[in-house]
Amino acid sequence: MADAMVLKAQQFINSTYDKGAKLGISRLVEDGETGWTVMFALTRALQYELGIAGLSDNFGPGTLSTLQSKYPRIGASGVPANIIRIVQAGLYCKGYDGGGEIDGKYNDRVRDAVIKLKKDMGVDFAYPGGDVVPKVFKGLLNMDPYITVNNGSAQIRAVQQWMNGEFVHRRDFYIISCDGHHSRTVAQAMLYAVQYTIGMADGVANGVFGPGTQAGLKEHTLSVGSSGTWVQLFTAGMLLNQRSVSFGGTFTAAHAEAVRSFQSFVKLPVTGKGDFSTWASLLVSYGDQNRKGAACDGVTRITPDRAKALKAEGITYVGRYLTNPIPGGGKVPEKEIQPGELQTIAEQGLRCFPIYQTFGRGADDFSYPLGRAAGQAAINAALDHGFKSGTRIFFAVDFDAYDYEVTDNILPHFKGIQDAMRDDGNRYGVGVYGPRNVCTRVSDAGHASASFVSDMSSGFSGNFGYPLPENWAYDQIVTKTVGSGSGSINIDVNIASGRDTGQGSFNKPRGVLADTSLDPGLVQAMMTDVGKYMESIGFPNDGGVRKWQHWKCFTTTVVDYDSDITLYAYRYKMRKALIQTSAYWEMRHVDAVDESADLAVITAYEMSGTFKDTSTGICQIFGITATRAWNHAVSKGYVTGSAKAINDDTLYSMWRKCRDDDQFALSIVPLIHLWNADGAPGSGSDETTLRPMRLDYTENEVYEVLRRYQGTNDEAKAHAKKRLALYQVMEKYNAIARNP
Structure with a gap:
């Protein structure tokens, strides 16, 4: 809300300091609203009046010491008028009386306001009287309140004033x-x-x-x-x-x-x-780091000897990762649960709680679509490893998320996870790993039932000053190595509350199997789940402004050509979901603009023989892309046949087949994926080369293949994040079909 005196403070800065130019800032907006911009400007104005070179927003030790040496007590006399004006402006911005004007006069009203300010700060006995001293001036030129706000605690305020x-x-x-x-x-x-x-x-x-x-x-x-x-x-x-x-x-x-x-x-x-x-x-968030914890987590395989070392340390619960997003494991090849490891954990009398983490190092890695993708990916991976129904999966937020990032990114992400779990029948529970504030807010929003708190990161803003969440299950406090020889293992020690006890027995793991034909009994459920997801990101099942309804796209790109897609997936060692996702996504996007573009291509070619490329057909494929992918497949031996010339006639012919022949278009989709995985040679896009196509592609590799199908721009990257969730839904049902 605009305040007339704050407006005068802004006008004082603009008029006195050449619209901010003397302070090294832009002209202040004169809107009567206080904020850091105004406080920073007043800080710079004070530095200017003190003769400090190199003005900054920070009221630091240099400003404080200069103020102390020149004007240790600012009162009614002996101080330049502009410094008093800065005091008056600061008082107004803090909600105190600045004397009626910003006139450089330290009158009784200003003095009384300073006395009130000191009392509110709790320093009235330390600094008696109505003069402004340097530390009070520093406290004046910031946005800290000195009265309770937003239902603040009177007792905590008493603590603050006492300190x-x-x-x-x-x-x-x-x-x-x-x-x-x-x-x-x-x-x-x-x-x-x-x-x-x-x-x-x-x-x-x-x-x-x-x-x-x-x-x-x-x-x-x-x-x-x-x-x-x-x-x-x-x-x-x-x-x-x-x-x-x-x-x-x-x-x-x-x-x-x-x-x-x-x-x-x-x-x-x-x-x-x-x-x-x-x-x-x-x-401090981590507390006494010499405490013994009953739980741990780590990126190292649990062998029988390591299990014995953990038990000797008093550990019962072991946190292990469901996936590793780095192809080949990178520097932590055992981060993902290894074959036979869960059986070893069970045989040695330990229990395992699963953790799902891709990268999660910044707010951009969190959104509703990525949450949907994470939820379904975690379900698929948990089933692959053999975790039974009732297991709680802890989803990681492994960075210092500010509160606004929790609101804008983390909460929608966990809503996506929760929705994915719901659509799967809630066979698994949701936990959250992260700083205290993240855990508390996600849990309070109803998106997680237990917290795994990253309290080792004591300097995180989300830990410093926040209490331990009420629903904490594991409290991560220190990294240490336990055991020796073949039993030596580096772990993060966790205190366990008993709210989560992991799992002590497991189903038989699902192997890495080739995809099979869809089970007809799953088709309706699969179509429903895909439709729910697409509706959640703004694509109504009736098609909306798009050409095709959901049922038509799903039937065409998933059901009608299932035998072909199954054959392509087997032949090229790729997941069916890669083909289904790209084809379905593109068909759902076809609209009147695309059809007009198609007609323009046809008209231009028929009139002049000139081919002007655009994406076309149910899979929205460019003629040049189809041709390059085909030629690459020929050169690699993925298909038999001859390479095609790159000219208007050939490109138009390929384009027409992609437009008019759905079966042909679907056959090109996996070739585009293979071409993109090999770096999209000839495209000029300078893509890196992925591992050769394989059934156990990591989520990062899947994302790259999906993203490259659309391109390299920001829209392609944003859409790929949404398509990753769609892929996980497709993969859910393909996995059920191949693991009856």
């Missing part, structure tokens, strides 16, 4: 928000506060949970009757971890009971005391 007042005179402690919410900044401040209380000097205290901090905490176990600053810090830590305690300086019986509840929740020895392990769990 500000108690430690603001220390060199590296800056005023934190007092909004009643835990955050990364508050968690960092807590570590500094602990280090200062231990007795660390400025420059030694660094906000890191290192050996010195840990040693100091081990000397300060708290119990009923303890009192002082240590109790204040401990109860602050409890509150920040959403434990219902009173903030204060005496450790009471009520505190001990709350501690027992927390210790039970995080699976620590239940003592009711503020011991080191409890301190650690309150202060």
